[in-house]
Amino acid sequence: MNDEKFNDDRGFRVHTLRENVKDRALRWISRTIALTLLLLASGCAMVGVRHVAQKDYATQRRSDVLSARVLSDSTVQSLNVIALNRDECAANFVRCTNTLLYSDGLDDERRLSALAELWLAFAIQSDRAKQGETISDTALDAYLQSARYAYAYLFFTARRPGERVFETRQSQVLNFYNYATQRAVANFFKLLPKLGTEWDTTSVAGWRLLKPSSDVYLGSGDRIPHDLIPAEGLRFSGLRNSYRRDGFGSEFVAIGATPSNAGPWRESNYVPVTAVLEFPGDTLQSVLDTRDVRVHANNPYLDSTIALDGQTIPLAANFTAPYGVWLAQSGFAQESLRSLFGRGGLTKPEVLLMQPYDPNRLTVIMLHGLASSPEAWINVVNEVMGDEQLRRTYQVWEVYYPTNVPAPVNLMQIRKALDETLHHFDPSGRAVASNHIVLIGHSMGGVIARLLVSSSDDKLWSIIQERPNLTGEQKQKLRQRLAPYFQFEPMPQVTRAVFLAAPHRGTPVAQWKLARWIGGLIRLPLTLLEEGKNIANAAQGKNTEPGTPLRIPNSIDNLSNEDPFIKASSTLPISPNVRYHTIVGVYKSKGPLAESDDGVVPYVSAHLDGADSELSVPSWHDVQETPQAIIELRRILRLHASLLRCLWQDGASELDPGKPACTASQP
Structure with missing residues (x-):
């Protein structure tokens, strides 16, 4: 009996010991997990590092809504600063842009450059127009908003463009501006035939379009082209090089009416044009508040710069595009053989x-x-x-x-x-x-x-x-004809x-x-055959009657x-x-x-x-x-x-x- 009790007590103690060990192990694991969570919650997370390939590094730095159809890293980081992200901006664009515009957590450069890209992304998404069609008012308004924020970033922030000349961000914003300008100006151009020449302002997509300033002359004698082709997307076969000048503004080929003069000359009716959108205002706030926009159409052969906000800005230009389009549409190859x-x-x-x-x-x-x-x-x-x-x-x-x-x-x-x-x-x-x-x-x-x-x-x-034996009179007539x-x-x-x-x-x-x-x-x-016949007859002293040409x-x-x-x-x-x-x-x-x-x-x-x-x-x-x-x-x-x-x-x-x-x- 005593032996049985001893065995029972020993078994109980062993069982209890095992339970205690198990409990202690569970408590240790629980404490470890809790401590880990506590460390993570307190911000003491481990930082990992990895090497990025050179091509991926360049792609990440330069990718934006134009080059890769995704927001740039700079814009994403600006959103992160004010507790926003891409998905939230996509779900409520108005709230996103207003928060970005009025937040105190960003300086003007970061805020305006991000707004320029966000509005451009919205414009591209809203732009469903096919080639040659007029874009919707919603898309046009978004392009103008993007151009205005880019314009404000370039000219109305603390630093001038020359102080940011080596910065990737400024190059991106300049591209946003130029592309938004291209789409807006191409759309404005389609309105010009309806407006005629006797106007100073007109309303477009909630904006007041001021009469364009232009020094572009077309060979037809006109100053309003009958076609306007963006030069950015043109590529030419047969031309060894394409010559551009980097700068401000969007590049176009303006095509005028075919000259109808009676003389042997034909002025070029394919000319380069650089378009610039100006948003009037003397201060950053006045530019952001304005709903006025003026188009400047510049001849890059005459203008290498444009004055904006008291600054002299280099104008972009494409000198090859008008020549390439002219040759492509000329039909010279077939015409020269028919003529021969x-x-x-x-x-x-x-x-x-x-x-x-x-x-x-x-x-x-x-x-x-x-x-x-x-x-x-x-x-x-x-x-x-x-x-x-x-x-x-x-x-x-x-x-x-x-x-x-x-x-x-x-x-x-x-x-x-x-x-x-x-x-x-x-x-x-x-x-x-x-x-x-x-x-x-x-x-x-x-x-x-x-x-x-x-x-x-x-x-x-x-x-x-x-x-x-031609007479003197006959020789004189022959020389007059041949002179x-x-x-x-x-x-x-x-x-x-x-x-x-x-x-x-x-x-x-x-x-x-x-x-x-x-x-x-x-x-x-x-x-010419008849003239040859007449000359031949005159050389022989014959009358110049019509006949079978020699x-x-x-x-x-x-x-x-x-x-x-x-x-x-x-x-x-x-x-x-x-x-x-x-x-x-x-x-x-x-x-x-x-x-x-x-x-x-x-x-x-x-x-x-x-x-x-x-x-x-x-x-x-x-x-x-x-x-x-x-x-x-x-x-x-x-x-x-x-x-x-x-x-x-x-x-x-x-x-x-x-x-x-x-x-x-x-x-």
């Missing part, structure tokens, strides 16, 4: 101004080659207009002419078109644009360019086959020329079977090294007042340079004695498109401008090729 084979298209030369006429810029005139068009100068013109120094100094004109007619006819008609264009824009001939012109010609255009600066004297009359084609003097306005792959002495390629076959397909204008040489015939006109004209002297340069392609080299060619034109035909410079480029015949040729053209244009500055400083009126007015450094 006499199937319609161009019949007379046109002088195309790449920007509205500017009397204070020097003029560069470019002439394309056979079966070509202004598209031959795609990258040349873009590189000239993209170079800031050259853009400030020059304007580019392109001569677009039918390449099926004989060289003497084209020469006469191009000279007439240029003379009429110069006289139209500058009757007195005293403008900077009318003097010290630079001619640049490629291939057949180079041949014509050389003749435009040459003197014919009496050297071309020898190619006219006239009957020996426009065979009697000419250099253009006095031109003082420099560049010839690229120009067959001054012709090319044997024009005699190849394929070239003769193509030449046989070329049709000349009927009026075959006269076409443009391919004139490019032959056996052509009488080419042979005679290649010896004509270039004006002593003109400095000239040659650029030749070397595609096939048989040893010495003199034995090379560009696949079409032999070096000996493209070379000219007395040139200021000659550059040979490893290239096929289209040498004008090579980077080396473009760099050389830019060098020549810089040199030309530099010498002219010296000339004008010395008070001289003529540029003596042998004695520069002063020493000019060659860029």
Whole structure:
């Protein structure tokens, strides 16, 4: 009995001991958990760290509502400071923006930049308009709110834009402003036809739109374009580079009506425009309170800055976009081929101004080659207009002419078109644009360019086959009829020329079977055939009655090294007042340079004695498109401008090729 009791007591004690151990363990665990929770609750949490890849770091710093369709880290952090988050702002946008606007927990820069992004996010979400449609008032109001807060951040906070120039946040806010401006201005533009010209203010989406301020001129003579294309989203194939100027404002291509003038000139009706939204006010609060907005439409060729809030701000610009859109919509490639084979298209030369006429810029005139068009100068013109120094100094004109007619006819008609264009824009001939012109010609255009600066004297009359026994009166009539084609003097306005792959002495390629076959397909204008018939009859002393036109040489015939006109004209002297340069392609080299060619034109035909410079480029015949040729053209244009500055400083009126007015450094 006693043994049984002992065993029972021992079992009870063991059981009790186990229970005690278990209880103590549970209490320890409970205390540990409680202590951990207490530590976490008291803010003594452990901090983890991890490395972020370089690309992820850059993405996180730069991501915003425009680049990634998410709020930027800066805006999210600003919301965190005032106990808000993205979800709360999405659920109650008005409460979120009001809390942000009136909270004392943020300085002006953080508050305004966050508001600019939040309103832009709301605008993008509300903007359901398809291309060409008017956006809703809700979206338009949000874009204007975003632009206004960005405008206030940039100009009405303690620091000026120049003090934040290296800050990512300012770049983001500038992008918010420019994009909001783009959408708002594109929408305003659609309202202009309804408003006409006799208005000062109008109401739009709860805002008072003040009449725009603009110095934009379109070639049609209008100042209101019929189309306005945002340049930001445009990308071009065929153009090697795209030239922009970073700055303030939104970039557009303004397209005017097609000019309907009777002359041979055509001013550019594709022009760059930089739009700026101004919110009137003298203080931060007045800007935030205003519901007025004014559009400034600036011509970036004339304006590189804009004055806002007493500050001079650099203007953004896109100089490539108008040129690219113009070329893309021109249809030059098809038209030039139709013209070559006499199937319609161009019949007379046109002088195309790449920007509205500017009397204070020097003029560069470019002439394309056979079966070509202004598209031959795609990258040349873009590189000239993209170079800031050259853009400030020059304007580019392109001569677009039918390449099926004989060289003497084209020469006469191009000279007439240029003379009429110069006289139209500058009757007195005293403008900077009318003097010290630079001619640049490629291939057949180079041949014509050389003749435009040459003197014919009496050297071309020898190619006219006239009957020996013509009377004096008959010879005089024949010379009068032929004088426009065979009697000419250099253009006095031109003082420099560049010839690229120009067959001054012709090319044997024009005699190849394929070239003769193509030449046989070329049709000349009927009026030219009749003129050829009349000239041929006059040369024989016959009456000039209508009849079956005789075959006269076409443009391919004139490019032959056996052509009488080419042979005679290649010896004509270039004006002593003109400095000239040659650029030749070397595609096939048989040893010495003199034995090379560009696949079409032999070096000996493209070379000219007395040139200021000659550059040979490893290239096929289209040498004008090579980077080396473009760099050389830019060098020549810089040199030309530099010498002219010296000339004008010395008070001289003529540029003596042998004695520069002063020493000019060659860029």
